[in-house]
Amino acid sequence: MKVSRRTQAFWIAGAILIIAYAIIPVLWIISLSFKEGDDITNKSFLPSTWSWENYKTVFASDLFTTALRNSVGMSLIATTISVILATLAAYAISRLDFPGKRLVLGVALAITVFPVIAIATPLFDLWRNIGLYDTWLGLIIPYLSYSLPLSVYVLAAFFREIPWEMEQAAQVDGATAWQAFRRVIVPLATPGVFTAAILTFFAVWNDFVFGITLTSSEAARPVPAALAFFQGASQFSQPTAPIAAAAVVVTIPVVILVLLFQRKIVAGLTNGAVKG
């Protein structure tokens, strides 16, 4: 389409406006995290003096560092297992004909529809009875079941676009179904798997409901939940600035992933939703 210079200027202005929209709240919380002492109440966007004080407070606090360790550990474990299981399932769904295929997809859809809070409260009861309450495993398991549907849909959408003939060609050449999967499909599917992993990581990293309902101590509490229970350096100081610093720290992985894999994330979100 031919685009006049004036129209293009209009779209550029729009783009700048959107970029500002997206990053101003993030800049605000960053600026807040650098405000020291009473400066926090200066009510202006920027600090009068920039200080690392709040980051020192946050990293000196066991509450935050253990929560960070829990978040990183549990997210990585849950993402890895979820993506492996989803890859196998999505391959079966998009390539193989087997009874119960629609059942698998239906269950996945039902889970995405079912409110997390409606699962979390009965799980709270169940986990207390069988000793999974306040443990890593007790959180990883629900993370798995809640992230699987998304990864299955994203991956199934990717797998449908992989050329069928290559797999058949491998089988004609004497490969078994498993070999065809392992040698031909896996390398072609790796980009999709990668995208699913990023989206899964975002979902798990973001969890709050399971984090607050299924934990009671530092043993397994992830960062989002810990933030809600965060206290200041002393019981009487306001935790606002340290919370801002902690919030910035947990946003860093998100920003890095977005900067590195922007294209893949957009493709994954749009493919999975429209075709899945």
Added chain:
Amino acid sequence: MSTTTSAAPPRAPKETRAARRVRLTDRTRKERNLGWMLAGPAFIAMVAVTGYPILNAIWLSLFDFRLTDPSGREFVFLGNYLTILTDGLFWQQFGITSLITIVTVSVELVLGFGLAMVMHRALYLRTALRTAILIPYGIITVVSSYAWAYAFSNTYGFVNGVFGLGEYDWFGGTWSALFTVCVAEIWKTTPFMSLLLLAGLAQIPDDYLEAAKVDGATAWQRVKRVILPNMKAAIMVALLFRTLDAFRIFDSIFIMTAGAQNTETLSFLAYRQTISRVMVGLGSAVSVILAILVVLIAVMFVKVFKTDLSQQRGDKK
């Protein structure tokens, strides 16, 4: 499968099954086995953790059961549901939840469409735009809630300063507090909406727009007559996803208002009943009601969606 039935009837299906098995080629059978071998683990992981809690929640919702007093557990059948549905507080929270859903989703649809248009048309700043927009999408909801709560705070925030509102207390009244919650929600989720809409926008052939332009259609007419009708499917998917999500709003309420000033939503009510007040029976009943409402919304959408699509097909005849 069944062990209690008499010997004769089960034999018949067994034979037919065996007969069918013979008809199945070796390859088909292998494919079926492999299918379940691959999909099975994911299926079990999904069902085991959600199936039991859902059934357990339905079962527990029939009891008057307080965690701190297990011996006082009493079967009350639908008593909990009656208690909830006749309580004015429940309906008020239902109203608040619906209001938040309608306001945020409609603003997001309009805003998201604008974002999608810009992303689709802008020739410059493309990468920067897509990267920036993914930050609200990827950011932790709790973090964005804190960012907005502090921005609106009359002790720490800049909002009052920028708009010259002095000491105005946003969290002191129901409507202003709900406004801040909606702003935070809209900021965080519009990018997701816009990406889904962008996928629909990208599928409209440029020729259509070119033709409309040649025929003298204004920009607004092109949006209304060409773009929107051709991306109906994408709009419905985006609306469905976001509505279901918005109706379950929890994180931002918890962080920003903690349900104060009558800003409690249904998810928050379910949480408070079960976890804070340990009224497991009543809390489970709220959860079940919430789940039923979400399913109803989903079914409603799918129904509208289907009639809509068939109508479109009818038009073309």
